[in-house]
Amino acid sequence: MTTAPKTSPPRTARTSSKALGRRDLRQPLTWRKNLKAEMKKLEEATAATEAVGEAETEKTEEEEEEEEEEEEEDKQILEMKTEKAQEEKRARKRKLQEKKKLEEKLRLKSVILGDTGPIETGGDELFSLEELSQPYKQTHKRTTLCW
Numbered sequence: 001m002t003t004a005p006k007t008s009p010p011r012t013a014r015t016s017s018k019a020l021g022r023r024d025l026r027q028p029l030t031w032r033k034n035l036k037a038e039m040k041k042l043e044e045a046t047a048a049t050e051a052v053g054e055a056e057t058e059k060t061e062e063e064e065e066e067e068e069e070e071e072e073e074d075k076q077i078l079e080m081k082t083e084k085a086q087e088e089k090r091a092r093k094r095k096l097q098e099k100k101k102l103e104e105k106l107r108l109k110s111v112i113l114g115d116t117g118p119i120e121t122g123g124d125e126l127f128s129l130e131e132l133s134q135p136y137k138q139t140h141k142r143t144t145l146c147w
Contacts (some may be wrong), residue, residue: 106113
């Protein structure tokens with residue numbers, strides 16, 4: 001599938017060699033040179049497309065399997081990236097919601113900035129539920145005095 005080159009033909013109006021100048025003699029030569037260059041480019045382009053077509057048809061099963069595996073890996077990577085982006089988006093959304101709640105509470109003066117509120121301490125208990133669950137006799141043993 002070759003198309004005709006798009007170069008203009010040399011001037012042929014003057015046929016007498018005596019009337020032709022140097023420029024007029026050089027014109028057909030440059031036209032021929034340009035024509036050859038275009039033809040060579042077209043041949044190289046067609047050869048390259050044919051070579052690519054042949055290379056694609058010669059793929060082995062192993063190469064196809066490798067390509068499929070790579071595609072699957074790419075899909076998995078893309079899924080992981082989208083999941084991570086969604087998690088980050090959710091975290092940012094939660095953070096913004098908490099910030100809005102705090103700002104609303106500060107605006108309503110129901111929270112004092114810097115006050116942590118009641119803190120649960122584990123060591124200052126008055127009694128333990130474990131002691132209450134045991135029968136009274138086991139916790140308070142009688143001591144016998146031997147005299």
